[in-house]
Amino acid sequence: MIERSNYISKANREKIYRWFLDITKRFSERQMLAILAVVVGLLAGFGTYLFELLLHLIKSALVNWFDVDTFHFLYLVYPAIGIILATLFVRYIVKDNISEGVTRVLYAMSRRGSQIAGHNCWTSVVGGAVTIGFGGSVGPEAPIVLTGAAIGSNVGKLAKLNYKNITLLLCCGAGAAVAAIFKAPITGVVFVLEILMLDITSTSIIPLLISSVTATTLALVLRGFDPIISVSLTSNDSFRIEQIPLFLLLGGLCGAVSYYFTTVNAKVGHFVRSVSNQYKRWAIGGVVLGVLIFIFPPLYGEGYESFVSLMQGDKVTIFENSLFYDFRDIDWVVLIYIVAIIIFKVIAMATTNAAGGVGGTFAPSLFVGAFTGAAVAIICNMVGWEVSIATFSLVGMAGVMSGVMKAPLTAIFLIAELSNGYGLFIPLMIVSCIAFAVGRYLDPDSIYTKQLRQKGELLTHDKDQSVLVFLNLDELMETDFVRIKEHFTLGDVVDIIASAKRNIFPIIDNFGHLVGIVQLDDLREDMFKVSKRGTSITHYMIQPPDKILEHEMIQEVLPRFEANRTWMLPVVDKENHYRGFISKSRILNAYREQLVNITQ
Secondary structure (H helix, E strand, C coil): CHHHHHHHHHHHHHHHHHHHHHHHCCCCHHHHHHHHHHHHHHHHHHHHHHHHHHHHHHHHHHHCCCCCCCCCHHHHCHHHHHHHHHHHHHHHHHCCCCCCHHHHHHHHHHHCCCCCCHHHHCHHHHHHHHHHHCCCCCECHHHHHHHHHHHHHHHHHHCCCCHHHHHHHHHHHHHHHHHHHHCCHHHHHHHHHHHHCCCCCHHHHHHHHHHHHHHHHHHHHHHCCCCCCCCCCCHHHCCCHHHHHHHHHHHHHHHHHHHHHHHHHHHHHHHHHCCCCHHHHHHHHHHHHHHHHHHCHHHCCCCHHHHHHHHCCCCCHHHCCCCCHHHCCCHHHHHHHHHHHHHHHHHHHHHHHHHCCCCECHHHHHHHHHHHHHHHHHHHHHCCCCCCHHHHHHHHHHHHHHHHHCCHHHHHHHHHHHCCCCCCHHHHHHHHHHHHHHHHHHCCCCCCCHHHHHCCCCCCCCHHHHHHHCCCHHHHCECCCCCEECCCEHHHHHHHHCCCCCCEEEEECCCCEEEEEEEHHHHCCCCCCHHHCCCEHHHCCECCCCCEECCCCHHHHHHHHHHHCCCEEEEECCCCEEEEEEEHHHHHHHHHHHHHHHHC
16 A cells, blocks of 8 residues: 555656646746746745754754853853764765855866755755854855755756756856845845856846845745844944045955965865864864854854944954953953954864864855954054944955955945945945955965866856866877887888878887887888888887876866977876877867857
């Protein structure tokens, strides 16, 4: 009976699926993408709501009952528990890597045909909520972006769309998730165009707008109109012309802080991940994170409440549950405390992710930026130049985010939407542009793209470079060349040439190492002279102008044909064993085919 019930259930699912596919054929491509964009927006918005609900429940159960004027030793324990639970969840239930959500979305676009595993529609929600709820000093946006992107990818896959349209729905899901979590639809669209690097066309922009507005509307219905970072600016917080020098200074400082952010994140992450034993990584993560949060409670979780309170002029809140609560009214102590939080937030974030937690760097960059802007404002107020902490905190958020993500437009529109107006547009543009320029000068890659670019797996707005990302050297390598041993004579080679289809021959030793190459044109003069048939083939051998290592990136291989003025180069491994040849013409043909596939 059970088997029959399951069979009927499966049959019904297949019937519904066939009906769905039949319905899709009745619409044009643009109509179908618009409809699916609504579906993706609703699902991504609801997924964001579930994430925030789960995160709120965990945090409320763990820390909301703490007395604000005393420190709590549970801060030493919670983060370690969260990291352990997240690691076990990923290892034994997910059995896949779900960390660094935005980077994984970019990798899926370049290397997996925009296909993201179905489990990512919910696993990042659970893993991220557990990590952050127990104190992991990371952000919820990266897990949410991966969730939204996975929803879009799987909806596109169910509708049997091609790569181009699956990629578009993937981006719709990612943008919808960002729009829903911040209730900022413009930011969701700009985030996709700037960070996920989707081409701007009427075909792509309309579904993006639809999904972002749909997700934002659902978020407003489920959670009300208050944004996740609720800051209302007054007339005292408005931009003044005489503050431009301060914003120029803040922009440069944010650029330097963003470089510190990315550099320390990479170094700390590498150090923790280099520890092979998972138990030791848990111990390192638990101790480092527990001690830092015990000393600096604002490092607990994503930290939104802390910097929102600071922006509202409430300096006391950041000292709650702290060892320094009694010093909360001393300005220089507040300043040192804030600077220390900026420094240690990056270490706490990197340790959380590297030790096994699930989270992102989006919120930490906003956190560090807010505290950086607040520190500048406090210094100005201490020396008698009265400025708004809220204004400088908001602008600082945009500055550090621009430098870390290399996404100034996303930062500008996010803060403009969060502050319920565009009164800060000029300082936002000044600080974001300067921070972006400084950050790009110090490190051209964003925190999301550095590893992918080093591996040649990054899609960019440069279509030529993006197409090359899809080409694989091992697949383009030609191996049908006749190999010649170095002890062969010209007579031996002449007999081989009679049945050979190539005019170039690799010469190898007894161990398969490439010794050199022989070209047919160099043999023509002597190959029919009987007196020359005993001549060693090495007499005609030449060295190739260059050698290509197997698994090299096509982006690095192609310029070497131009540099050496050749159309064919041998491929070897690291020990110089011959593997085959790669030709410029084959790369160009594959490039043209891939360009057609992407365009159509």
